[in-house]
Amino acid sequence: MELLGLVNYALFMAIFICIYALLALGLNIQWGFAGLFNAGIAGFFAVGAYTSAILTTAMDPDRIGGFDLHFIVGWIGAMLAAALVAWPIGKICLRFRSDYLAIASIGIAEIIRLVIKSEPALTNGARGIASIPRPAGDIGYMESQIAYLAIVLVVLIAAYILVERQFNAPWGRMMRAIRDNEGAAKAMGKDVEFRRLEAFIFGAALMGLGGALFAHFNRSITPEAIDPMVATFLVWIMLILGGSGNNRGAILGAAVVWIIWSVSEIATDRLPHEYAVQAKYIRLFLIGLMLQLVLRFRPEGLLPEPLRGDLRSTKPGADR
Amino acid sequence: MLELDELVMDFGGFRAVNGCSFRVEEGSVTGLIGPNGAGKTTLFNLIAGALQPTSGRIRFLGEDVTTLASHQLFHKGLVRTFQIPHEFHKLTALENLMMVPPSQPGESLFSNWFSWSKVKSAETEVERKAYETLEFLELSHVAHQRAGNLSGGQKKLLELGRTMMTDARLVLLDEPAAGVNRTLLRKLETKIEILNKERGYTFILIEHDMEMIEKLCDPVVCMAEGRVLIEGDFQTVRSNPQVLEAYLGETTGDAA
Ligand SMILES: Nc1ncnc2c1ncn2[C@@H]1O[C@H](COP(=O)(O)OP(=O)(O)OP(=O)(O)O)[C@@H](O)[C@H]1O
Ligand SMILES: [Mg+2]
Numbered sequence: 001m002e003l004l005g006l007v008n009y010a011l012f013m014a015i016f017i018c019i020y021a022l023l024a025l026g027l028n029i030q031w032g033f034a035g036l037f038n039a040g041i042a043g044f045f046a047v048g049a050y051t052s053a054i055l056t057t058a059m060d061p062d063r064i065g066g067f068d069l070h071f072i073v074g075w076i077g078a079m080l081a082a083a084l085v086a087w088p089i090g091k092i093c094l095r096f097r098s099d100y101l102a103i104a105s106i107g108i109a110e111i112i113r114l115v116i117k118s119e120p121a122l123t124n125g126a127r128g129i130a131s132i133p134r135p136a137g138d139i140g141y142m143e144s145q146i147a148y149l150a151i152v153l154v155v156l157i158a159a160y161i162l163v164e165r166q167f168n169a170p171w172g173r174m175m176r177a178i179r180d181n182e183g184a185a186k187a188m189g190k191d192v193e194f195r196r197l198e199a200f201i202f203g204a205a206l207m208g209l210g211g212a213l214f215a216h217f218n219r220s221i222t223p224e225a226i227d228p229m230v231a232t233f234l235v236w237i238m239l240i241l242g243g244s245g246n247n248r249g250a251i252l253g254a255a256v257v258w259i260i261w262s263v264s265e266i267a268t269d270r271l272p273h274e275y276a277v278q279a280k281y282i283r284l285f286l287i288g289l290m291l292q293l294v295l296r297f298r299p300e301g302l303l304p305e306p307l308r309g310d311l312r313s314t315k316p317g318a319d320r
Numbered sequence: 321m322l323e324l325d326e327l328v329m330d331f332g333g334f335r336a337v338n339g340c341s342f343r344v345e346e347g348s349v350t351g352l353i354g355p356n357g358a359g360k361t362t363l364f365n366l367i368a369g370a371l372q373p374t375s376g377r378i379r380f381l382g383e384d385v386t387t388l389a390s391h392q393l394f395h396k397g398l399v400r401t402f403q404i405p406h407e408f409h410k411l412t413a414l415e416n417l418m419m420v421p422p423s424q425p426g427e428s429l430f431s432n433w434f435s436w437s438k439v440k441s442a443e444t445e446v447e448r449k450a451y452e453t454l455e456f457l458e459l460s461h462v463a464h465q466r467a468g469n470l471s472g473g474q475k476k477l478l479e480l481g482r483t484m485m486t487d488a489r490l491v492l493l494d495e496p497a498a499g500v501n502r503t504l505l506r507k508l509e510t511k512i513e514i515l516n517k518e519r520g521y522t523f524i525l526i527e528h529d530m531e532m533i534e535k536l537c538d539p540v541v542c543m544a545e546g547r548v549l550i551e552g553d554f555q556t557v558r559s560n561p562q563v564l565e566a567y568l569g570e571t572t573g574d575a576a
Contacts, residue, residue, distance in 0.1 A: 189394030
């Protein structure tokens with residue numbers, strides 16, 4: 001029994017790590033490669049989660065939909081919806097300096113949360129949407145956890161391969177150039193505004209997918225789940241700690257931070273009741289402390305941005 | 321090929337370019353000289369679209385380009401270097417050059433997923449050209465170093481190398497010789513001559529090294545305090561009393 005509980009816990013944690021790794025990959029596209037300071041990850045996460053929920057749940061007379069579609073349709077819909085929301089935001093905000101985007105994106109994520117919370121027809125207000133079907137959800141509990149982990153893992157690996165290819169391709173080189181020196185990239189003919197928008201939308205789509213995976217795992221989604229604390233702040237820490245500009249770093253960071261985050265919950269749960277309120281802040285403090293230590297001793301993160309030029313076939317200075 | 325008409329550039333209350341007009345003929349190497357702070361670099365920024373002039377017009381290849389952005393001008397064949405190197409510091413030297421060629425198939429998200437072989441063959445070609453350029457600039461040994469870690473002179477060369485990675489019509493060079501050693505400098509001069517004579521590139525060259533100006537440039541434009549002081553061949557400009565006073569110093573002879 002003890003062992004079973006442990007395995008269960010590990011499965012649970014692994015699924016969450018995969019979901020967070022998707023969010024961190026999305027942020028890595030935006031921040032690590034394009035230098036865009038998106039502080040509203042929770043917003044895209046929410047759009048993805050709710051879109052997929054609405055598309056895949058059974059018909060409900062109290063709200064619009066559900067449409068009872070296949071979960072794959074829901075997930076693709078989640079990516080498209082997040083991308084669609086990102087488009088006007090990027091169009092307006094990316095022209096300004098990066099700090100404007102940070103402020104604007106916090107605000108927009110908050111607006112999205114409030115709309116979701118107070119809007120009955122589409123998102124069912126504060127009660128949220130329940131009975132979201134989970135793929136392979138109707139087999140035994142443990143089997144279903146394993147099956148879902150497998151699905152999430154496949155999605156993550158696919159996303160990793162797709163993103164990694166873009167990064168090693170001329171597209172990634174161009175994005176890194178824009179990040180490093182905007183003026184020179186413009187002078188070398190790169191349409192900086194358009195390319196940033198591209199990266200912003202690309203990243204947002206992955207965040208939306210992360211949201212959808214979360215909603216289906218949880219089988220329900222409520223406005224509480226869109227807490228900027230866990231949906232934005234944690235993801236940032238994962239990326240910075242893992243190494244921004246490095247996709248493997250993003251995934252490693254997601255694993256490390258999530259393990260600390262959830263293990264610290266076990267620890268704080270043992271505290272006497274009167275400390276229950278403080279417990280959350282103790283955990284936050286732990287994460288913050290860890291970020292400080294990494295920034296102090298390994299400012300580039302656990303896995304720094306690799307040199308990418310020599311990844312291709314030609315060996316350095318081969319015949320020259 | 322390039323016509324500047326009464327260009328004015330104000331920074332707050334300060335007028336850095338003050339009614340500048342001149343023409344650059346196709347196929348020429350035009351020298352742009354003048355004391356520090358004369359407004360030469362600012363003029364480059366205006367021509368290249370990095371700054372919008374307060375007033376005045378710019379025509380390039382018979383077309384009004386005053387309001388075009390720098391990336392649009394690049395696609396019309398206008399390439400520039402920066403006086404203070406603007407390298408992409410986390411990219412390798414090789415990548416700094418490889419990012420330059422316009423419209424690479426791999427710059428589209430979709431071709432990277434759906435026509436990878438086309439992307440790869442284009443990459444091989446771009447890479448070959450980049451290695452060639454690095455070799456010419458004697459930078460092969462640092463091809464895989466981060467550009468941010470190169471020496472000042474090496475960054476300057478990389479800056480120049482970027483202009484060789486594309487088929488340009490007009491190249492703006494902002495003090496390419498500063499900080500570059502003498503033997504390499506002679507090589508650069510030769511390269512500029514070849515690009516000019518054989519490939520038909522037009523150059524505008526800002527330089528404080530009068531030897532280089534004398535060797536390469538005709539005509540020479542001398543600016544001071546945001547205006548064109550005089551324009552003509554090197555000898556005319558050098559012996560002009562106003563130029564002597566404002567820039568080259570009273571003691572004439574061989575200013576170097
Ligand atoms: N962005 C800016 N904001 C304010 N003033 C500026 C700006 N750029 C240039 N200036 C001012 O414009 C004047 C001309 O500068 P510019 O860089 O064009 O000189 P320059 O002719 O290139 O000189 P040098 O030979 O030293 O490179 C200087 O007085 C400078 O202080
Ligand atoms: Mg200058």
